[in-house]
Amino acid sequence: MPSMAQGHGGVRNSTENSNDSYARRQNILQQRKSLPIASVEKRLADEVRKHDILIIVGETGSGKTTQLPQFLFQAGFCRDGKVIGITQPRRVAAVTVAKRVAEESGVQLGQRVGYSIRFDDRTSAATKIKYMTDGLLLREALLDPYLSRYSVIIVDEAHERTVHTDVLLGLLKKVQKARSKSGHDHSSADNKKTSNGFPLDNENGARFNGIFKQRQGGKLPPLKLIIMSASLDAHVFSEYFGGARAVHIQGRQFPVDILYTLYPETDYLDAALITIFQIHLEEGPGDILVFLTGQEEIESVERLVQERLQQLPEPIRKLITVPIFSSLPSEQQMRVFAPAAAGFRKVILATNIAETSVTIPGIKYVIDPGFVKARSYDPSKGMESLNVVPISKAQALQRRGRAGREGPGKCFRLYPESEFEKLEDSTKPEIKRCNLSNVILQLKALGVDDIIGFDFLEKPSRASIIKSLEQLFLLGALTDDCKLSDPVGHQMSRLPLDPIYSKALIVASQFNCLEEMLITVAMLSVESIFYAPREKLEEARTAMKCFASPEGDHLTLINVYRTSDEFLEKRKMEITKEKNEKLLRKWCKENFINSRSLRQARDVHSQIRGHAEQMGLCVSSCGDDMLQFRRCLAASFFLNAALRQPEGTYRALASGQVVQIHPSSVLFRAKPECIIFNELYNSLMSRVLSCNMEWEQED
DNA sequence: GAGCACTGC
Numbered sequence: 001m002p003s004m005a006q007g008h009g010g011v012r013n014s015t016e017n018s019n020d021s022y023a024r025r026q027n028i029l030q031q032r033k034s035l036p037i038a039s040v041e042k043r044l045a046d047e048v049r050k051h052d053i054l055i056i057v058g059e060t061g062s063g064k065t066t067q068l069p070q071f072l073f074q075a076g077f078c079r080d081g082k083v084i085g086i087t088q089p090r091r092v093a094a095v096t097v098a099k100r101v102a103e104e105s106g107v108q109l110g111q112r113v114g115y116s117i118r119f120d121d122r123t124s125a126a127t128k129i130k131y132m133t134d135g136l137l138l139r140e141a142l143l144d145p146y147l148s149r150y151s152v153i154i155v156d157e158a159h160e161r162t163v164h165t166d167v168l169l170g171l172l173k174k175v176q177k178a179r180s181k182s183g184h185d186h187s188s189a190d191n192k193k194t195s196n197g198f199p200l201d202n203e204n205g206a207r208f209n210g211i212f213k214q215r216q217g218g219k220l221p222p223l224k225l226i227i228m229s230a231s232l233d234a235h236v237f238s239e240y241f242g243g244a245r246a247v248h249i250q251g252r253q254f255p256v257d258i259l260y261t262l263y264p265e266t267d268y269l270d271a272a273l274i275t276i277f278q279i280h281l282e283e284g285p286g287d288i289l290v291f292l293t294g295q296e297e298i299e300s301v302e303r304l305v306q307e308r309l310q311q312l313p314e315p316i317r318k319l320i321t322v323p324i325f326s327s328l329p330s331e332q333q334m335r336v337f338a339p340a341a342a343g344f345r346k347v348i349l350a351t352n353i354a355e356t357s358v359t360i361p362g363i364k365y366v367i368d369p370g371f372v373k374a375r376s377y378d379p380s381k382g383m384e385s386l387n388v389v390p391i392s393k394a395q396a397l398q399r400r401g402r403a404g405r406e407g408p409g410k411c412f413r414l415y416p417e418s419e420f421e422k423l424e425d426s427t428k429p430e431i432k433r434c435n436l437s438n439v440i441l442q443l444k445a446l447g448v449d450d451i452i453g454f455d456f457l458e459k460p461s462r463a464s465i466i467k468s469l470e471q472l473f474l475l476g477a478l479t480d481d482c483k484l485s486d487p488v489g490h491q492m493s494r495l496p497l498d499p500i501y502s503k504a505l506i507v508a509s510q511f512n513c514l515e516e517m518l519i520t521v522a523m524l525s526v527e528s529i530f531y532a533p534r535e536k537l538e539e540a541r542t543a544m545k546c547f548a549s550p551e552g553d554h555l556t557l558i559n560v561y562r563t564s565d566e567f568l569e570k571r572k573m574e575i576t577k578e579k580n581e582k583l584l585r586k587w588c589k590e591n592f593i594n595s596r597s598l599r600q601a602r603d604v605h606s607q608i609r610g611h612a613e614q615m616g617l618c619v620s621s622c623g624d625d626m627l628q629f630r631r632c633l634a635a636s637f638f639l640n641a642a643l644r645q646p647e648g649t650y651r652a653l654a655s656g657q658v659v660q661i662h663p664s665s666v667l668f669r670a671k672p673e674c675i676i677f678n679e680l681y682n683s684l685m686s687r688v689l690s691c692n693m694e695w696e697q698e699d
Numbered sequence: 700g701a702g703c704a705c706t707g708c
Contacts, residue, residue, distance in 0.1 A: 090706065118708055135707040164707060294704060326705065352704055373704040386704065430706090438708090496708035528703070607708090663700045681703060 028104050035063030036250045044068065044247070045075035048152070048224055052176065053244040055237045056228045059251025060401055064228055065093075065156055066101050069129045072152055073112075077224070078128040082151035087134040089162045090357060091117045098122070098131040105129075118496070119603045134164040138171070139496065142445055147175055152224040159231040159394070160356070161429035161457075167439055169227070169457050171446065173241065176223045231394050233426060240457050254404040256366075260417040268369035269297060271414045273304050276347055279365050280319050283410070286364025287346040289354060291399055293373040293388050298323045298349045299534070305347065318344045324358065325351040327528045330596050336360050355398055359405070366403040368396060369414040370423075377434050379464040381655035382471060382639070384435055385682050394426040432460050436468040437499045441477060444484045445493035471639060475503045491615055495608060497521060504636035505612060513622035513629040514612060516558055520633075522605035523557035524678055529601070530664070531594040540592040547591075548666045551626060552675075554633060556666050561605075564588075564598060637676040644673050652680070 032038060037058070047054055058064035069084050077084060088094040098115035105113055114123035115131040123130055134155065141147060153172060158165055227237045227244075234246040265271040272290055279288055292298050302321045309317050324336045339362065340346040348360060352372055372391045377384050391399075396413065403409025413420065431439070440451050448454055451465055472478045477489040477499060484490055492502040501521040508517030523529060532540035547563065549555035567587050571580060588595035612619060622628045634641070642650035642659055648671060650659050659680060661668050667675060 133707060139708055160706090162706065294702090296702065327703070355705085357705070375704075388704090442708095604708095660701095662702080664702075668700075679703085681701095 025106065032063075032067065032104060035067060036061070036252055037063040037067045040249065041067075041071045045071055047245065047247060048072060048077070048226065049075070051245045052180075052222055053225045053227070053241045055234050055241070055244055055246035056226060056249060057230070057234045057246060058228060058249040059230060059253065060405075061252035062249045064249055065097055066104065068154065068226070068228075070101065070105060073129055077151050080151075080221075081149075082221070083127065083149050084129050084152045084154070085137060085147075085150045086129070086131045086154040086156055087137050087165075087168065088131060089134055089157050089160050089165060091120075091133055092357070093157075094131040094133055095120075098129075101129060101131075119607065134162065134168050138164055138168055138442060141171055141175070142442070142494070145175070145446060146179055146220060147172075147223065148220055150223065151221060152226065154226040154228060156228045157230065158227045158237060159229040159233055159426070161427070161431075163430045163434060163439060166429055166431045166457050167442065169237075169240070170455055172223070172225055173455060174448075176225055179220050179223045231397075231426065236457070253401060254406070254408045256400050256404040256409045256411050258400060258411050258413060260413050260420065261415060264416060264419060265369075265414050268371065268414050269301055269304075272301060272367050272369055273308065275367050275412050275414065276305060276319075277308065279367075279410075279412070280345055280347075281316065283365065285345065286409070287340070287348065287360075287362045288365040288367060289348045289350060289360065289363045289402055290367040291354065291369065291372075292349055292351060293371050294351060295325050295327065298325060298351070301349055319347060320344055321347045321349060323349045324353060326353050327531075327594070329531060329594055333358075354402065355395065360402075361406065363402055363405065364407065364409045366399055366409065366411040367414065368399045368411060370396065370419070374427075375430070375433050377464065379461065379467040381657065382435070382467050383655055383657070383680060385680070387682065390423055392424045392427040393420070396420065396423065429458050431456070432458060432464075435471075436460055436464055437471050440465070440468050440472060441484075441489070441493045441499055444478075445490065449483065472499060474639065475499055475636075477503070491617075494615065495611055497525065497608065500637060500639065501525065504632065505608070505617065507636045508629070508632045509612065509617035509619070511622070511628050511632050512618070512620045513625075513632055514617060514619045515621040516626075516629045517632060518605055518609050518612065518619070519558050519561045520554050522601045522608065523561055524554075525604050526597045526600040528594055529557065529560060529597050531592055536592075543590070543592045550666070550670065551630065552667055553665050553678075555626060555629075560591075560593065560598075561601065564593075633676055637678075640677050642675050642677060644671060644675075650675065652677075 037044075056064060056068070065086070069086055072084055088097070094115045094117050098113055099109055102109040102113040107113055110122040110124055111126045113129045114127040116123050116136055117133050118136060137153070147153065155165060155168060155172070158169070225241075227241070229237065238244045238246050261271070272292070276288060276290065290301070292301060302323055305319070305321050309319060320340055322336050324333055336348050336358070337360065346362070348354065348363070354360060370391055371388050372395065373386050374389050375384055376387055400411040403411050443451060443454060451469070452462060469478065469482060475492070477485055477492045479485045484493065488506055491506055492499055495502040495505065501524065504517050504521060505514060508514045530540070530544055547556050547559040549559055564584065564587065568580060568584060571583060584598070585595045588598055609619065639654050640652070641654070642652045645651055645658075650661065651657070652659050657680070659677070661671065661675065662681065
């Protein structure tokens with residue numbers, strides 16, 4: 001992923017001369033002072049002192065993420081060696097914000113200010129302000145249930161309601177209760193019974209006892225909790241935390257005019273196309289951002305724009321299209337950041353990635369068709385799927401905001417205002433739209449046994465909880481009375497993987513093929529290892545054939561990984577690490593492999609290998625005996641098994657659904673009698689065409 | 700012979 005700064009400019013390293021550095025520090029000081037949050041520094045610190053829980057609603061550009069932790073540090077919240085933790089839903093945000101705050105504080109990154117994300121820890125014993133992903137803090141809680149090193153935890157972007165944020169909020173509520181109790185009498189053995197079921201009543205008590213004893217000398221101060229949200233949902237959080245105090249901080253955004261169509265559009269792609277040209281021909285300079293639902297839509301709109309451009313007279317053809325979506329290789333993603341040539345207008349065709357993850361400079365016009373591809377979950381089948389659905393009002397607001405970051409902008413909504421009114425206020429939280437196996441496994445490991453009774457911010461359906469409990473039971477992670485099994489359940493909860501993958505590792509360790517399974521699971525954990533651009537499809541196919549195994553896609557992935565490994569091994573002694581990386585990227589390009597994905601897979605591999613070794617699993621290879629390995633696959637992926645039917649389609653055993661092998665699979669032609677699959681995709685729907693656009697401006 | 704929103708540990 002390219003570096004996608006949030007809010008602030010980049011960071012320079014500290015090798016500049018002192019004059020330059022002085023000017024720069026003055027500049028930073030000015031910028032900090034001009035932020036809306038600057039005027040309420042004292043008040044905010046007081047609020048945090050007075051209230052153990054505080055909700056902060058801060059609009060975009062308020063400076064809350066960078067400034068509040070610094071205010072609290074100055075106000076003395078890091079005394080006694082305690083740390084202020086700030087969680088972010090995304091890795092890039094944690095990194096870029098930490099860099100900015102380190103610079104503002106005039107310290108080296110990793111000293112007083114640092115960040116910690118998976119595979120990349122830039123903290124030290126000196127770190128007092130620590131930015132991290134919310135998922136990482138959840139993992140940390142498994143090792144330190146009281147989160148005892150933190151005096152303050154700030155949950156940022158809570159309105160996004162990711163699974164991690166939601167689980168974290170429930171957990172923090174418990175930790176806070178447990179800590180205020182432990183503050184009075186934390187060393188008493190009675191505490192085990194009085195801590196409201198958490199976290200000391202875990203049957204896994206020995207581990208917590210250890211932490212407990214260690215703390216006898218020092219009293220644990222209450223945990224301060226700050227929930228930061230950009231939306232108007234403050235009351236949801238406030239009610240959840242027993243009527244917690246909420247404060248509002250103004251933002252700094254430029255005005256964005258909203259235009260609605262007069263009539264509903266039957267074909268939003270065509271409507272988007274017309275709007276792009278309408279803007280191009282009638283509006284002033286400024287780039288256009290179009291929100292589409294996926295790769296296919298992006299590619300087809302790109303083609304249509306090119307075609308239509310050819311029909312225009314030469315002087316007004318100055319329009320370039322740039323696609324961006326997550327599975328696009330990084331080098332191509334970076335193109336959205338390059339300014340268009342002089343006199344040209346840039347049209348960015350993006351998925352939701354541009355809604356929050358990527359901030360693209362220069363956007364003045366946003367085209368919002370009002371749809372998004374979203375995950376949904378059917379507990380009766382135990383199956384997740386992706387569907388195109390209308391966005392929520394909150395999403396529409398967020399998309400509009402993308403046009404007002406550098407100056408006033410315009411947002412073209414490809415639907416009438418009456419349709420906007422019908423949209424849901426906010427997006428359904430992810431926890432209600434996904435498989436809960438992983439969530440349940442983690443909560444169990446944290447000592448929460450009654451999942452249905454757990455105090456979720458919003459409870460997932462009972463059916464959904466029960467389905468996941470059932471799956472975990474079938475995987476052997478839970479005992480008959482729904483407790484974490486020993487050792488399988490505990491081992492699975494420690495692995496940062498989908499429970500099925502964790503199970504596969506444990507099974508493989510017993511049948512001497514853990515080495516193969518570690519590679520498989522790492523490769524399955526990342527997205528789209530193979531990258532086949534449409535224009536080079538044939539070449540890509542030939543390249544893939546070198547790796548293909550007649551025994552299936554899993555073995556094919558092992559071949560890719562091992563070939564890349566051998567490639568690196570051969571050159572290891574000769575050159576530097578950077579050069580090595582560069583060579584690997586070149587190798588990937590030649591073999592039509594997404595180098596970012598392979599890099600990720602290598603990271604995952606080394607991390608889970610470390611975990612497996614720590615657990616005492618036996619890391620050995622089955623050599624050429626792939627039957628053994630395939631048996632292990634079958635023994636762990638049985639929830640994803642399908643049998644061939646007479647007409648050549650397959651029936652998924654767990655859900656009864658009729659499915660097909662994807663044409664990109666090496667088994668597409670072979671059609672074996674029994675297969676295990678990793679994922680099920682929906683097939684696409686067709687569209688109708690229409691035209692005719694009239695606009696109406698909001699009052 | 701068809702096509703995979705976005706995150707995260």
